[in-house]
Amino acid sequence: MSSERMSVRYRIRCPSGAVEARAQALAIEQSIEMPPEAVRDARVRSEVVGQVQSIEPVRDAPGSFDVVLALAAETTGDEPGQLMNMLFGNCSLQPDVELIDLQLPPSMLAALPGPRFGIEGWRAASNAHGARRPLSCTALKPQGLAPEALAALAYEFARAGIDVIKDDHGIADQAAAPFAQRVPRVQAAIERANREKAQADGTLAGHRSVYAPSLSGGPRRLAAQLALLRDEGVAAALACPMILGVPVFVEQVRAEAGVPLLAHPALAGQARIAAPLLLGRLFRLFGADATIFPNWGGRFSYPRDDCLAIAAAARAPLGLHAPALPVPAGGMSVERVGEMLDDYGPDTMLLIGGNLLAAGDAMPARAAAFAARVARAFEACRH
Amino acid sequence: MSSERMSVRYRIRCPSGAVEARAQALAIEQSIEMPPEAVRDARVRSEVVGQVQSIEPVRDAPGSFDVVLALAAETTGDEPGQLMNMLFGNCSLQPDVELIDLQLPPSMLAALPGPRFGIEGWRAASNAHGARRPLSCTALKPQGLAPEALAALAYEFARAGIDVIKDDHGIADQAAAPFAQRVPRVQAAIERANREKAQADGTLAGHRSVYAPSLSGGPRRLAAQLALLRDEGVAAALACPMILGVPVFVEQVRAEAGVPLLAHPALAGQARIAAPLLLGRLFRLFGADATIFPNWGGRFSYPRDDCLAIAAAARAPLGLHAPALPVPAGGMSVERVGEMLDDYGPDTMLLIGGNLLAAGDAMPARAAAFAARVARAFEACRH
Numbered sequence: 001m002s003s004e005r006m007s008v009r010y011r012i013r014c015p016s017g018a019v020e021a022r023a024q025a026l027a028i029e030q031s032i033e034m035p036p037e038a039v040r041d042a043r044v045r046s047e048v049v050g051q052v053q054s055i056e057p058v059r060d061a062p063g064s065f066d067v068v069l070a071l072a073a074e075t076t077g078d079e080p081g082q083l084m085n086m087l088f089g090n091c092s093l094q095p096d097v098e099l100i101d102l103q104l105p106p107s108m109l110a111a112l113p114g115p116r117f118g119i120e121g122w123r124a125a126s127n128a129h130g131a132r133r134p135l136s137c138t139a140l141k142p143q144g145l146a147p148e149a150l151a152a153l154a155y156e157f158a159r160a161g162i163d164v165i166k167d168d169h170g171i172a173d174q175a176a177a178p179f180a181q182r183v184p185r186v187q188a189a190i191e192r193a194n195r196e197k198a199q200a201d202g203t204l205a206g207h208r209s210v211y212a213p214s215l216s217g218g219p220r221r222l223a224a225q226l227a228l229l230r231d232e233g234v235a236a237a238l239a240c241p242m243i244l245g246v247p248v249f250v251e252q253v254r255a256e257a258g259v260p261l262l263a264h265p266a267l268a269g270q271a272r273i274a275a276p277l278l279l280g281r282l283f284r285l286f287g288a289d290a291t292i293f294p295n296w297g298g299r300f301s302y303p304r305d306d307c308l309a310i311a312a313a314a315r316a317p318l319g320l321h322a323p324a325l326p327v328p329a330g331g332m333s334v335e336r337v338g339e340m341l342d343d344y345g346p347d348t349m350l351l352i353g354g355n356l357l358a359a360g361d362a363m364p365a366r367a368a369a370f371a372a373r374v375a376r377a378f379e380a381c382r383h
Numbered sequence: 384m385s386s387e388r389m390s391v392r393y394r395i396r397c398p399s400g401a402v403e404a405r406a407q408a409l410a411i412e413q414s415i416e417m418p419p420e421a422v423r424d425a426r427v428r429s430e431v432v433g434q435v436q437s438i439e440p441v442r443d444a445p446g447s448f449d450v451v452l453a454l455a456a457e458t459t460g461d462e463p464g465q466l467m468n469m470l471f472g473n474c475s476l477q478p479d480v481e482l483i484d485l486q487l488p489p490s491m492l493a494a495l496p497g498p499r500f501g502i503e504g505w506r507a508a509s510n511a512h513g514a515r516r517p518l519s520c521t522a523l524k525p526q527g528l529a530p531e532a533l534a535a536l537a538y539e540f541a542r543a544g545i546d547v548i549k550d551d552h553g554i555a556d557q558a559a560a561p562f563a564q565r566v567p568r569v570q571a572a573i574e575r576a577n578r579e580k581a582q583a584d585g586t587l588a589g590h591r592s593v594y595a596p597s598l599s600g601g602p603r604r605l606a607a608q609l610a611l612l613r614d615e616g617v618a619a620a621l622a623c624p625m626i627l628g629v630p631v632f633v634e635q636v637r638a639e640a641g642v643p644l645l646a647h648p649a650l651a652g653q654a655r656i657a658a659p660l661l662l663g664r665l666f667r668l669f670g671a672d673a674t675i676f677p678n679w680g681g682r683f684s685y686p687r688d689d690c691l692a693i694a695a696a697a698r699a700p701l702g703l704h705a706p707a708l709p710v711p712a713g714g715m716s717v718e719r720v721g722e723m724l725d726d727y728g729p730d731t732m733l734l735i736g737g738n739l740l741a742a743g744d745a746m747p748a749r750a751a752a753f754a755a756r757v758a759r760a761f762e763a764c765r766h
Binding site for chain 2: 025029031032033034035037038039041043044047048049072074075076077079081082084085086088089090092093094095096139141142143144145149168169170172173174175176216217218219220221240243244245246247248249250251252265266267268294299300301302330353354357358359360
């Protein structure tokens, strides 16, 4: 055991006269959960009880304070679920508290899994090695379609040159398109399109589209899905860490998938955890190779600064961990591609779903325009 | 596939002129996630697309509306994680939406696992068969203590006659007290106390205290913990469904533990999901035999009505599912036992942790007073 500590930043709403006591109470809540004067063990008192490191009023926000706690690394047992518990387990029940930021000591940082493939892994999967270009992504939808209909859609997207074709996150293992029937058919359709592109001339010659099916359920069901993934040669996967559970995402999905993982934020937005920390840094530390988040101006209301901060957190230096690919999404349209590329740059995957399908018979053309626009972006800047 | 639907009640903050469009958008968000006019499949349009059932302004809350959606049962695939996804996956990312209530069609209700043991299972475990009495519960803490120290504490609690002795939810599988070393020692200490009570005269003759160790981690780690639980004859367990992940809680923990489960709300309070629904009804449907929640007037700010509603949801008729035991907690004291018993009645487990430890050398006496007070409550009313 070490006496290393992580620095955890919370934002508390509190009258200023009460903030020291409130910060102290939070340090207890997120460590020993009992009156500290009743702790008889000297080691626990010095090495385990949470400590208040600093309290600062938030500028321009009267009654809000940033409180930094030093929480003992040993309390997490180097297990990602327990890390979530120590960061925000009990105080998630206290509405005056938000979790804002986190600094991990190097040993904890190194012990967390991080992405296995990272941004370059996505480029390699789509056969876009070496080119520092953004990637395009779309979703098979709506849920309720039969496997054949989803496969037909996947074929069109792949022929259009979309890099990553994911299941809609609402598609799981339902009767309309069970995983075991859907995944082989969709994968076969994408492989057929890839073979046809390989024989083609022009910009799509050799382009490879990648399928990312949606993983769901408990450990037994996941094990069967992961086995099928390997058997069928599927080259990526989609998962919702907050629905599956962080420990399963790390211990089973990341450890056994063997392909780049696209994390979806379902059920994650409920949190009073700052989105750049949860979707950007923590999901990456748990093993996401790409992280989907709601871009501004779509169906969600995340502010632009938060969106850019999520992308920055996914890519920023973080120990020896590979960067993860930010994936802005949520009601995006082909018309916004230029603006999004300006904002997010080449290390990005743009996800457009419904807007392609809304083109009706013109879907293949709209999808091809989207894919080409993204694939050629920044060409002039490349060496 | 059936065309059955569940009725899901959300509360939306929205200008009244925009509420119909907002409700419609939510119905799309929580089903097909694409423009409905672009859906070509007739079956999907009629059976899968979410429908707005009703919109009602919330009394005395201008700008708030209760919107009931009819969402297709088939979209959940009868998988509890996917149920959470369809109820609140994407709209968790929309801060104007809260999930308030849920009505499931009988087939879905029957397909969800529910408690294996229920309230009577807890009484049977503590050898309080037949007596309709409340139960007492306390927590081993603080985290950071060695297994021997936790076992010594457990022995004192068991000798005092506490019914259920649980790990503090922050105790997981850390180096200070690894699960494999802690659980056999604590279990042995409690069994020794139980043997001594069996030989004693008076009110504790034959009383059995039960240990509920804290389960944590991913599927492999959980499998090892569950095996140890069985090998050691441990008679209960504690788990945090929102940290482990709902699918793992159901598919592995509930299916394989073979003992009553105490659900802890860590990370669950972050939700904009009404606490009576999540902690009371959903955790019960997922298999919790008891559900811990923050009582009013302690370290948490849940209003009294919400606390009573959580207890009511845990015990209310629900298809053929057994009732779960409500466990009010969070900074409770022995002084409040009478008031809590008046409010919650005999089908309740009272959890007091730090307040017992704060008694210092007088802890055994305070714990015994707590246990006796709870065990004898409502005696005069029994037949």
